[in-house]
Structure formats: structure tokens, C-alpha cells
Amino acid sequence: MIETQELRDQLTNIFERNEWLLSLFERAGSLSPHPYYIGAGCLVQTVWNELTGRPPIYGVSDIDIVYFDDADLGYEAENEVVERGKRLFAELPFPVDIKNQARVHLWYPGRFGVGLAPYPSLEAAIDSWPTTASSLGARKEADGSWRIYAPFGLEDLFRLTVRPNKTLVTESAYYAKADKWKSKWPELAVIPW
Numbered sequence: 001m002i003e004t005q006e007l008r009d010q011l012t013n014i015f016e017r018n019e020w021l022l023s024l025f026e027r028a029g030s031l032s033p034h035p036y037y038i039g040a041g042c043l044v045q046t047v048w049n050e051l052t053g054r055p056p057i058y059g060v061s062d063i064d065i066v067y068f069d070d071a072d073l074g075y076e077a078e079n080e081v082v083e084r085g086k087r088l089f090a091e092l093p094f095p096v097d098i099k100n101q102a103r104v105h106l107w108y109p110g111r112f113g114v115g116l117a118p119y120p121s122l123e124a125a126i127d128s129w130p131t132t133a134s135s136l137g138a139r140k141e142a143d144g145s146w147r148i149y150a151p152f153g154l155e156d157l158f159r160l161t162v163r164p165n166k167t168l169v170t171e172s173a174y175y176a177k178a179d180k181w182k183s184k185w186p187e188l189a190v191i192p193w
Helices: 005-017 017-027 043-052 075-088 101-112 124-128 169-185
Strands: 037-040 063-067 096-100 138-141 146-149
Touching: 005 017, 005 043, 005 096, 005 101, 005 138, 005 146, 017 037, 017 138, 037 043, 037 124, 043 063, 043 101, 063 124, 075 096, 096 101
Parallel strands: 063 096
Antiparallel strands: 037 063, 037 138, 138 146
């Protein structure tokens, strides 16, 4: 599945109409000199809210910002970016979760019980996110253009379809996520494992 320009335009138009999300995009670039994306849940849920007529922040529980710095895999370097983010986004009604995807392999097995090789890039990390619709990253470039990374396209997102990306997620984790989303957006079609 490859997203069409029409779906990309529809996606960025939704972002442009959402004041809190647009403000988030405009400030996020100041966090780090490293490549970054705002990703996954808050973007997906913003689109689902638009498509189902819900308020813009309905169901959003946090914001995921990911970046890639393989030159310094230390906790301290990542924590410095996290602390800057806490100050930058302090007024948001939900937490901002900032993670260096270059160091995920250091803590992921202990937290989720699944081994993980180091990601070679930020995009490789997004390639492994748990569903095809939520494997999505976006950022607003300094020139005002949008950078969208959606390795599985945007069709599932706009069709309200939750489909597993079996690269890393376990069956139980997939269903836990899908059930949680379905309880908030009953219009979703959940594809069986």
C-alpha cells in the first residue's frame, strides 16, 4: 500500500486545522538537532476524531515524539531532551513521551520481553510500530513543508482499519491496543491477528 497524494494532502489539512497539534509541530523542531517525528497515537487519533466527528483531543492520552541520535546512546543525553520537552510542552493537557529510537534496543527487551536489534534509522523504528495505521510519523520542516513517513501507506488510517504490523508487536499486545482503541472509536474495523 502506498499512500496517494490525495490522502497525504487530506492528512496535512487535518493537521493544519488542529490548533494544538499545529502548535506542537511548530515547537517540536526546537528540541533537538537530530531528525525527529511526532508519531503514532496522537496523529492517528486526531484523524479518527476528524472522520468520526469527535472533538480534536478526544481519546488522546499522550504525544509521542521520536528522534534519532546514535552518537550518544546514554540515558543522560536522552533525558536532557526529555527535560527540555517537559518545559516546552508544559501547558499541554497530556504528557509528551520523547524517545531516542537509537537506544530503544537497550531497554525494550527488559520492558516487553522481546529482543530487538538496534534500529539503523528513525524510519526503521517507525517500520516496526504495532499497527499499519499507527506506523506514522510527521514533522513540519523549517520551510513550512510537511514530511510524512507512512511505510504502510495511509489507506488503513483513513478507512478506520486497525491491522497488525507483526514486525515486533505480540498478538496479546496488538489485541490490547486494538480493544482499547475500539472502546473509544467503535467505528474501527479490527483485523484479526
